[in-house]
Amino acid sequence: MQILDKKTDFNFMSKRKIAAVFSILLLLSSITSLLMQGLNFGIDFTGGTMIELSYKEEVKLESIRSTLEKNGYGDAIVQNFGSIHDVLIRLPILETENMAELSNEIVATLQSGNESKIDVRRVEFVGPQVGEELTEQGGLAMLYALIGILIYVSLRFEYRFAIGSVVALVHDVLLTLGFFSILQLEFDLTVLAAILAIIGYSLNDTIVVFDRIRETFLKMRKGTSEVIVNRALNDTLSRTLMTSATTLLVVTSLFFFGGEVIHAFSIALMLGIVVGTYSSVYIASNTILSMGVSKADLMPPEKEGDQDINEDGSQV
């Protein structure tokens, strides 16, 4: 089956100003939200205790809350998790004798009298300094990934392409973070992993488009830069849609069948795939056009480029 059987000829770049405005608006609202209300960090980053319990019978959150309050755990946040039988209890870092044993005390309190009816599904405790280190390392990891990519793309292409791809990545990461901030979805370790995976995915997409843009620049004798970029985008359109579709399919399957624990992860990935695909076209390509990339810049190719073109046999 081929939906895009004929060569498509959309004029993507004619909308580039509108797209730029659109992206800037989205970015501004993301940044505003990040500055105003920040991210709803999970205990991985803030430190604290989280307990997931499964009750045999339907649970009344109120009674759990009052039991906890009576026993001096008034700070606990109690909510359902996935179903009416499952409960998630969260506690911040408290002033206490031994933080690490808090979870055992709470479980014992709730279980007293009906051990058989409550199943401890999961307990997570993260001490304050571990959370701090993680936040720092997470930020550094993102920075290192971006720098590594910047270097690789500069070597393989040209500095404008490197900047274009990194601008697109920053755009994708900021929008995903903004989404989590605006909706105040919980931001935990798995979401951080998802964001790093998005960096990988979005980049993959951008590189494929850039590869084609470079090739088209060298192949087409006539045409403005804008026409050439349009041609390259159309040539890769079918592939772009196809790959996004298959990846979205599996991530959707993760979202629906992977369980509650992996929900935030799959939401981040779904969003990232859509944004990453969009950004390859409208952010990455837009950036290199705005920076005035031209045929002449690519003509005296670097060593790596040279070899590739010879291999391709596409050099004129």
Place this chain on the structure above:
Amino acid sequence: MNRNPMWKNVLVIAVIFLGGFFAMPNLYDKDAAVQVSAGRYGKVDLALMSKVELALKAQSVAYIGAELQGDRLLVRLADSTTQLKAKKILDETIKGDYTIALNLASTTPSWLSGMGAEAMNLGLDLRGGVHFLMDVDMDAAIKKALEGLASEFRGLLRDEKIRYKRIQTEADQVIIGFRNSEHRDMALAKISSEYKDLVVEAQNMGTTPSLVIRLTEVTIRETKTTALQQNIITLRNRINELGVAEPTVQQQGDSRIVVQLPGVQDTAQAKKILGGTATLEFRLVDFEHDVQDAVKGRVPATSKIYYHRDGRPYLLQKRVMLTGDHIINSGSTLDSETGTPTVSVTLDGKGARIFSKVTGDNIGNPMAVVLIESKTEVRKVGGKLTKVKRTDAKIISVATIRDQLSKKFQITGLDSGAEASELALLLRAGALAAPIEIVEERTVGPSLGQDNIDKGFQSVMIGFAFVLVFMVIWYRVFGAVANIALTANLILIVALLSLLQATLTLPGIAGIVLTVGMAVDANVLIFERIREELRLGNSPQASIDVGYSKAFSTIADANITTLIAAVVLFGFGTGSIKGFAVTLSLGILTSMFTAIMGTRAVVNSLYGGKHRPKLSI
């Protein structure tokens, strides 16, 4: 013509065959099992096996089989309920001499395992268990080393008849104050010659001629490394006492230890035992000075006030007779006469020598047993939550030395039988060189573990099926070829994970799912190129060839950049993220092989020989 050289086809077939072989053990489910390993006095042999089998038969517990594996005995059981029942029975019959733990036993046929094929490990989030990250208190390790030195100096100066006013430890140094500079210089000469790895400086503290003794950088580093290693050994011993099959105890970074205990559910007990700092000190009671005077503030330089559990103060000598480090074995019993809980203690050779000399010299004098525990608590200091470390030293018994004690003796004064057996366990397993603090815990219950396996497997399969259908609709025969490659890719990932004996976690499964989505990208790139070439009017054979070669550099670029992100993830990784990074990187590598070489081999054999084949793409 598109013909593959023979070696390429052979390589593809060989790799996939090997992949299938090494992935195969994962098809066999594991048996619930109880594992018996030798404790201090037990021996694992055929006699034990028949004893175990008899005990199980007596309670009519059906077991699948029992087998000796090296130094352990493995009893396979039908399910986890009988597994728990069997453990309980064995706990009652042979506990003490043996360590009994729940485990999962591989059912891989011997012809497979004999060739090195084993199933991959399941992470704690899939099989249930507890993960602890522990922080070793390095300041305390240094402090302890300094206090050890201070105590040695006391002995040395006394033996050399050098008079000093006081010895104290302060931050990272030991300070000795002398009555006059003559004695100070004698001490300087003596200490510098005996302790070559210390920095010894003469200073005047006010009017007091003093020596300031510091550890060198190298010694500090060594002390820290030793403390960490010592703690790892102690934790291993303690875990053995708890009875856990296949525990992991590993160093992480400069001052942390990761402990993973698969299958452990009672985390409260695990925390208490692992973090337990209880140790003993034996000190002589200073009966030359008055306790009440000391409480009022006139504490003699050589003594210190300690409190008994019942609240009474005692004046004990600063010099320790013996520390818990010299205890090599201990057990808890009830005293045959009084019926109170007691702990019996066995000392090592050096400890026995020291102890018999000191007790021999002090017959008729009182001696105190001090129980020392260190704790960390979070307190509000100036509106901020801060951690405060506290050492609890309580006298548990004071008794008059009636006889010269040596290798074996008993300690009374414990609150309960439970306290006695816990103290015995901690003494037996050895003391921690420095206190540890649990800074992270992740516990997954068995029901959630099974859920995670089911859901993970389900989402891989459903996502995989979606992609297969999609590819066939889109690219027809070529889509089917890509599907074969995708299946091979999945098998290769599982095979590599099994070969590396990597641990599969839930994020790891997510990584596999993501790879499935991205692995087809390479094929999409190639197929779209072939379509393009066909549209340009090129011959089918040329289109295939050009399609593959043109797509290659794009695929390589795209995958290398993703690999960079995955490697960064791995480097940053704490446990769960590492699992994701590993499967993602492996998936990228195997997909390059299957999607390019694998599909090319199939496509060539389908179309390669024909003159002008009609491509179904």
